[in-house]
Amino acid sequence: MFRYDGDGYRARIGLIFMASSVVMESEMWAMAAEGVSVHTARIKLPKVTVEGIEEMMNAPQLEEAARLLGSAPIDVLCFGGTSASFLHGTAYDVALTKKLTGWAAGPKITTASTATLAALAAVEAGPVALATPYVDGVHQRAIRFLEENGHKVVSHRNLGIDKDQALAEVPLEKIYDMVREIDHPDATAVFISCTNFRSVGAIEALETAIGKPVVSAVQASFWHCLKVAGVKGAKPGYGRLFKGLEAVSGEGTDDRR
CATH class of the missing domain: 3.40.50.12500 (Rossmann fold)
Structure with a gap:
């Protein structure tokens, strides 16, 4: 018998995350049931202020990260910055989603603010x-x-x-x-x-x-990634939000193993 190796046979989630940050990836992996994997591209955040966030969002690294991540066989691409996606209101978040869709045409797109x-x-x-x-x-x-x-x-x-x-x-x-x-x-x-x-x-x-x-x-972002991917892929114990999206034993079994 082979051991499970982390393969995303249920869903592969692509995440654009801040280079100096560590929480979102680990929390997503904590919530992820077997068969859900997380794959990250990073961008630099100078400072957690309005000015620092704006500098990050206007830098060419964002487009580069989206294009690189979109070249992988992922099901969903999530922009993992809450303040960065709500910074200038709802219309700003919608415009960001459109940009990401243009840069990474394959996966479905969400952001932390959309997911919230x-x-x-x-x-x-x-x-x-x-x-x-x-x-x-x-x-x-x-x-x-x-x-x-x-x-x-x-x-x-x-x-x-x-x-x-x-x-x-x-x-x-x-x-x-x-x-x-x-x-x-x-x-x-x-x-x-x-x-x-x-x-x-x-x-x-x-x-x-x-x-x-x-x-x-983070919880909302992971939940929304599962939702738009159409998979049950959460471990139990992470909140009412996941009702109906917790993985069922035997479902989504990887036939490649």
Whole structure:
């Protein structure tokens, strides 16, 4: 008998991610059932500020990453930057999707912000509480993006971090406490933004504690990749969002093994 070697026989997810970031890949692999693989191209983020994000999005590296990643036999390409895709509102995110589609014509396309809105709709969220690690300028744009898409932000908190590597160093326990603190009676769900900010290991515990859906940018991105690929490919234990998309033993078996 051969051992499973990580082959994406259910779905191959392509991810454009920040060069200095580490969280999104590991969290996607943690949530991925056997047969779902993640393949990454990286771009440089100078600083987690409005100016730094704009510099990244205007650099030629973005197109190069999309074209290189699109040359691989992937099923879905996800742009893994939440703030970078909501920076200038919904129209900006839609325009980014169109650019990515032009640069990588083979796979289906999504972004962290597109996935977030789809995930909030899937859990039937209305008003939300918002937790981010961002500086004030980026955090306010997150609020604007959510509210222009029908999700009033009734409670929120941000940590004011402007260095990408520092985002990943926030302990999961602190993020858990942060979400518990911002939960609000009028919030129908909690959204945790930023793809280099740990979250998925605490989602099940948070949903049990507060009794409502918790959606994070990484979780939503992975979920939406599975959704648009049309596969059940999630391990159990990562939130209500994955209802119906958890892998069933025996389904999607790789006949090549």
